[in-house]
Amino acid sequence: MYEQIASNKRKSFFLILFFLCLVFFLAWLFGKLTGWGPQGLILAAVIAIAMTFGSYYASDKIVLAISRAKPVEKKDYPYLYNVVEGLAIAAGLPKPRCYIIDDTAPNAFASGRNPKNSVIVVTKGLLEKLNRVELEGVIAHEMSHIKNYDILVQTLTVVMVGVIALLSDWILRSFLWGGGRRRRSSSSKGGNAAAIIIVVGLVLAVLSPLIAQLVRFAVSRKREFLADANGALLTRYPPGLASALRKLHADKEPLEAANKATAHLYIVNPLKNIKGNVNKLFSTHPAIEERVTALEKM
Numbered sequence: 001m002y003e004q005i006a007s008n009k010r011k012s013f014f015l016i017l018f019f020l021c022l023v024f025f026l027a028w029l030f031g032k033l034t035g036w037g038p039q040g041l042i043l044a045a046v047i048a049i050a051m052t053f054g055s056y057y058a059s060d061k062i063v064l065a066i067s068r069a070k071p072v073e074k075k076d077y078p079y080l081y082n083v084v085e086g087l088a089i090a091a092g093l094p095k096p097r098c099y100i101i102d103d104t105a106p107n108a109f110a111s112g113r114n115p116k117n118s119v120i121v122v123t124k125g126l127l128e129k130l131n132r133v134e135l136e137g138v139i140a141h142e143m144s145h146i147k148n149y150d151i152l153v154q155t156l157t158v159v160m161v162g163v164i165a166l167l168s169d170w171i172l173r174s175f176l177w178g179g180g181r182r183r184r185s186s187s188s189k190g191g192n193a194a195a196i197i198i199v200v201g202l203v204l205a206v207l208s209p210l211i212a213q214l215v216r217f218a219v220s221r222k223r224e225f226l227a228d229a230n231g232a233l234l235t236r237y238p239p240g241l242a243s244a245l246r247k248l249h250a251d252k253e254p255l256e257a258a259n260k261a262t263a264h265l266y267i268v269n270p271l272k273n274i275k276g277n278v279n280k281l282f283s284t285h286p287a288i289e290e291r292v293t294a295l296e297k298m
């Protein structure tokens with residue numbers, strides 16, 4: 001269990017480090033190609049910081065509104081409240097606020113910028129279709145997302161994807177609009193080196209958004225494995241979460257409140273099951289079989 005947790009943390013760290021390197025390399029390349037120099041890096045940093053702050057403070061409210069989640073009181077769902085309160089105490093966290101989605105498809109997610117401002121959202125279908133130990137496994141998984149600050153990690157990756165897409169678009173536009181004169185000037189000064197930079201810049205401008213999305217999905221998948229391991233550590237009963245994942249996977253009913261923008265938040269993909277090795281690269285969730293196998297090994 002501890003080995004799984006350590007492995008996932010290492011992989012997530014290196015994926016995010018790669019993300020940051022790609023952002024700053026593109027910013028440097030943009031400055032080089034446009035003649036802006038260090039101002040390109042400064043501009044990218046300002047945009048990234050502004051987007052991060054906006055996402056950080058408003059992400060939970062936006063997600064709750066999109067998902068049509070409603071707050072619930074203890075008198076409405078004491079069963080859910082007891083599980084959340086018990087696991088919050090076990091995790092050493094403030095009790096998250098509870099929300100419910102009026103949908104029979106079983107699923108759940110956590111949101112909030114930090115443990116003090118966190119929420120756990122479940123569907124009615126989850127409460128109806130899981131037994132006590134399975135529900136504890138799911139809530140422990142979501143509690144682990146809160147404890148690991150996964151929502152913050154996901155927000156940062158989304159922001160970095162946006163910055164990379166923006167920089168790539170700027171690089172392409174610099175070639176299309178008024179860039180010919182700069183290219184001829186730089187080529188005459190730098191010869192082959194300048195031509196290579198231009199070619200590399202074009203290739204990266206085209207491929208970077210795709211690479212960024214793949215890295216974002218990879219980060220999301222690693223955080224799911226990490227939350228599974230942390231959730232099992234919290235309940236001390238990996239079979240409970242494994243059984244819940246099997247049930248959620250077997251239930252083919254799509255969640256109507258979910259969309260592509262929020263799908264990565266849920267414990268399992270709420271839209272559809274993705275098959276095939278190529279399609280798995282674009283999935284925000286690991287294969288259920290892989291997650292269950294990892295839990296069974298614990």
